[in-house]
Amino acid sequence: MNDNFRDPLGPARDGESVEGSPEGGAEREVGHLPVMVDEVIETLAANADSLQIDATLGGAGHAERILEASAPDGRLLGLDADGAAIARARRRLARFGDRAVLRQANFRELARVAPEAGFGAVDGLFMDLGLSSYQLGDVERGFGFRAGGSLDMRFDTSRGRPAADLLATLDARELTALFRKYGEEPFAGRISRAIVETRASTPIETAEQLAALVERSVPGKARGRRIHPATRVFQALRIAVNDELGALEAGLAASLVLLRPGGRLVVLSYHSLEDRIVKRFIATEQRGCICPPEVPICVCGRQPRLRSLGRSRTPGAAEIHSNPRSRSARLRGAERVAA
Ligand SMILES: C[S@@+](CC[C@H](N)C(=O)[O-])C[C@H]1O[C@@H](n2cnc3c(N)ncnc32)[C@H](O)[C@@H]1O
Numbered sequence: 548m549n550d551n552f553r554d555p556l557g558p559a560r561d562g563e564s565v566e567g568s569p570e571g572g573a574e575r576e577v578g579h580l581p582v583m584v585d586e587v588i589e590t591l592a593a594n595a596d597s598l599q600i601d602a603t604l605g606g607a608g609h610a611e612r613i614l615e616a617s618a619p620d621g622r623l624l625g626l627d628a629d630g631a632a633i634a635r636a637r638r639r640l641a642r643f644g645d646r647a648v649l650r651q652a653n654f655r656e657l658a659r660v661a662p663e664a665g666f667g668a669v670d671g672l673f674m675d676l677g678l679s680s681y682q683l684g685d686v687e688r689g690f691g692f693r694a695g696g697s698l699d700m701r702f703d704t705s706r707g708r709p710a711a712d713l714l715a716t717l718d719a720r721e722l723t724a725l726f727r728k729y730g731e732e733p734f735a736g737r738i739s740r741a742i743v744e745t746r747a748s749t750p751i752e753t754a755e756q757l758a759a760l761v762e763r764s765v766p767g768k769a770r771g772r773r774i775h776p777a778t779r780v781f782q783a784l785r786i787a788v789n790d791e792l793g794a795l796e797a798g799l800a801a802s803l804v805l806l807r808p809g810g811r812l813v814v815l816s817y818h819s820l821e822d823r824i825v826k827r828f829i830a831t832e833q834r835g836c837i838c839p840p841e842v843p844i845c846v847c848g849r850q851p852r853l854r855s856l857g858r859s860r861t862p863g864a865a866e867i868h869s870n871p872r873s874r875s876a877r878l879r880g881a882e883r884v885a886a
Contacts, residue, residue: 579680581608582815582873583862587673588616590813590856590880596620597670600661600805602654602798603627605679607636613673614643624666625649626657628702628789629682653703655790655797658804668810672802675815676795678702678785680872690785692758692775698751700788710784714751719743729792729820730783734765738780757781782818795821799828803852806883812853813880822859822877829855829881856880 581587587609593599593616601610604627614623625640625647627633633651640647652660654674661667682688687696689710700710717725722739726732741764742751751757761777786792802812812829816822831837835851857880862873 579606579608580870580872581606581612582675582870582876583860583866583878584609584612586860586878587675587813587815588612590860590878591616591671591673591811593617593621593671598622598624598666598668599671599673600624600657600666600669601626601673601675602657603673603675604632604636604649605675606632606681607639609673609675610636610640610647613671614640614646620646622646622648622666624661624664624669626652626654626660628653630703630705631685632679632681635681651703653794654801655794657798657801661801661805667805668807669805670807670810671813672806672810673813674795674798676791676821677817689754690781692754692777692781695753695755698754698757698784700785702789707788707790710788711750711752713784713787714742714757715746725787726780726783728783729786730779732779732783738764740764754781786820792820792824795824796828799825803832803883808883808885810883811856811880812883813878815876815878817875817877822879825879826859829853829879833881850886851884852886853881854884856882 591599591613593613595617596619597617599613599617599621601613601623604610604625607625610623610625614621617623623646625636627636628651630651633649637649640649648664648666650660650664661669678690682702683690686693687699689696689698689700698709698711698714701707713725714722719739719742722742723735726735726738732738738761741760745751745760751760757780758775758777761780765776799812806812814825816825832853833851833855835849836845836847837849838845838847860878862876867874
């Protein structure tokens with residue numbers, strides 16, 4: 548089991564202070580603290596008058612700093628799949644006027660959306676993966692354990708299948724595979740069987756119900772751990788519902804089309820599945836050639852398209868102390884090179 552595999556923005560244990568997870572009430576505007584914001588700005592090198600994309604606006608904390616760094620005339624295209632995030636970002640970024648262009652869209656569509664918005668060749672592309680504290684705190688979205696609303700978990704609530712749908716329709720084998728693949732859940736089989744047994748008499752519709760079911764299904768020793776026993780199951784469902792890894796691969800591929808030579812790709816990831824994809828993508832594009840090692844002379848003709856900006860970075864102790872949710876963050880950066 549990989550102990551680094553936990554979602555920092557994932558649900559906390561009952562009784563633990565849960566930012567943005569109010570008892571009753573819809574959404575408390577507790578805010579989302581942008582993670583490693585100085586390191587992001589430094590790695591992006593968002594210079595005056597540059598063109599930037601923030602593909603994951605969230606609470607727009609990073610976007611605000613990028614717009615400040617690229618003053619007076621730099622422009623930013625901000626995307627989020629979540630319409631509520633776009634509305635909030637619009638308020639926060641209003642003072643930048645038409646320097647901020649915001650669109651509700653999935654970053655898997657970046658290669659189409661960005662040129663349409665006038666951002667076909669940019670100096671920087673930033674992605675801060677996962678969910679925001681606003682989403683976690685909105686009980687209607689079903690991201691947190693104590694959410695009383697339905698188990699939805701979609702970033703974009705206008706499309707796709709909510710988590711409750713998957714729980715109601717996948718068979719035990721499919722659920723097991725999902726919890727293993729996206730959660731590395733060691734008790735995936737037991738949990739899946741419990742889901743199938745329970746739903747025969749009672750539909751599993753709320754986050755509270757699911758968290759309690761998982762807690763009952765795992766062995767006693769797994770219950771005393773620092774993270775809630777349902778953390779991996781919730782994370783796996785969220786990744787599946789939003790096809791987060793597929794979207795990430797498409798978003799990374801779009802960076803090759805959109806970045807100008809010298810332009811920078813900066814990604815903050817929060818668990819090993821995401822980080823592995825980012826790391827491999829940069830390594831492959833830095834190498835260029837994809838011929839098998841036994842082929843003596845390159846026949847694929849592929850040239851390097853990225854240059855890694857060095858080892859990954861993680862937050863310092865002070866940031867982890869003041870924002871515990873930053874604790875699993877890993878930042879990677881790369882620069883587009885001319886082909
Ligand atoms: C960690 S938050 C970003 C926080 C932001 N950097 C800030 O400073 O507040 C991640 C955001 O990305 C959005 N998101 C996740 N996957 C996405 C995707 N494939 N396309 C577009 N937005 C996505 C989520 O809806 C969420 O609002």
